[in-house]
Amino acid sequence: MIKNKLIYFFLAGTFLTACSDNEAPAIDPKAYPLVIKAKVYNSYDTEQEGVTWTKPEDIIGVYVLKSGSSEVVSPHANLSYSPTPTSYDDYFQPNQVDAIPYFPTTGKDVWDVTIYYPRQETFEIEGMVPLKLDKQGELKASTLLYGRAKSLTKENTVASMRLAPALSRLVFYFHAGEGISPEQLSDVTVDLDGLPTIGNFNVIDGSFSADAESVISFRMRTSSSTNADVARTTEAFVMPLGSTQGYVATITAKQLPEALTKKIYSISSSIGSLERGMQYVFDVTVNTNGYVIESSSSPIAGWEEGDKISGEGEETQP
Structure with missing residues (x-):
């Protein structure tokens, strides 16, 4: 009699588990993509209206970091992003679709994002842009632009930044x-x-x-x-x-x-x-x-x- 009851409870549990799985399907691991938005500012004046870039050759470099740190969330280092070709939005799109960062579905990860312009293809030392400032006649304020967005999560996936002078x-x-x-x-x-x-x-x-x-x-x-x-x-x-x-x-x-x-x-x-x-x-x-x-x-x-x-x-x- 006891043996029959154990078999009954086992079968009932299996049935309920199957129903639960059907009601809560697995979350798509690509459900929460990181979105990059940036306007270009010719100052750090918070009252100024930024400029929207549309030229595909204006490529920025993107780093995804653990929140509040300089630790890169591998493999999202120096990603290549270009402006969208429309003047009414300030989105940047990845130049390699398979390189889009996705937030883990667990929701526990918190990221920061840094962007810079112009993007370098390679570095002698990762993330280090060399500077030579003795010949001022060859420089302009847009020589080096930088921006950072903080505390991004799967509930807040849009990194909206001000790309402004770094020098x-x-x-x-x-x-x-x-x-x-x-x-x-x-x-x-x-x-x-x-x-x-x-x-x-x-x-x-x-x-x-x-x-x-x-x-x-x-x-x-x-x-x-x-x-x-x-x-x-x-x-x-x-x-x-x-x-x-x-x-x-x-x-x-x-x-x-x-x-x-x-x-x-x-x-x-x-x-x-x-x-x-x-x-x-x-x-x-x-x-x-x-x-x-x-x-x-x-x-x-x-x-x-x-x-x-x-x-x-x-x-x-x-």
């Missing part, structure tokens, strides 16, 4: 004060010293590293300004490495009286450190008594995607 920008605006004409400032140059010019940008965690032996003097690029109050503009893109201790700007103005032809200015006297995506402005007013320099900082703004700079450091328009 810092130094800008000198020259103004003619009492007794000085704008023409006398028309050929002013600024040389920077104490700044490393060779280094790497880690596109995985957004950090910079520099070669300590690459500290050389280099000239800021120069251009005229549309602001009638500005006689001359010079600028340079540099690595945000923290402290500005030892950073020096040498201003040379050959058309000024001899006592004013050269001015040595310590960057650290007004700006203590540099941050990614920020610009540091030095308004220089020159009068017969000397130089008055006022500094300020703000998010990078004012560059256009695709602008070109000549090898001599003078800005040219396409």
Whole structure:
């Protein structure tokens, strides 16, 4: 009698299990794909409207990371994504369909995503983009763009990012004060010293590293300004490495009286450190008594995607 009851319970359990399996089919392992969206910003200004890219050649690199870390979720490293060809959306699509990252169906995984532009096909050291900043005439703000999205899950699969400048920008605006004409400032140059010019940008965690032996003097690029109050503009893109201790700007103005032809200015006297995506402005007013320099900082703004700079450091328009 007991044996018959055990057989009955076993058969009943098997039947109920089968019904349960039919009612809850297995979840498709590709049910939760990661979606990449990004607009391109010519500043870190949160009020600014981003630009939607549509050219397939504007390829970005994508890394999927464990949340809050720089640990790559294998094999999702340096994935290749291109903009969709329509101007009304900001989606990027993978260039290899079989490389799409999918969130595990368990729902326990939390990811961060980093993107950078322009994408490199290979690295000598994984995730390290080499930088050489001594020839400022060949640089533009869109030389290196970066963005990161955090805390993505299978319930929140859309990584929506701001792709914005990663370097810092130094800008000198020259103004003619009492007794000085704008023409006398028309050929002013600024040389920077104490700044490393060779280094790497880690596109995985957004950090910079520099070669300590690459500290050389280099000239800021120069251009005229549309602001009638500005006689001359010079600028340079540099690595945000923290402290500005030892950073020096040498201003040379050959058309000024001899006592004013050269001015040595310590960057650290007004700006203590540099941050990614920020610009540091030095308004220089020159009068017969000397130089008055006022500094300020703000998010990078004012560059256009695709602008070109000549090898001599003078800005040219396409």
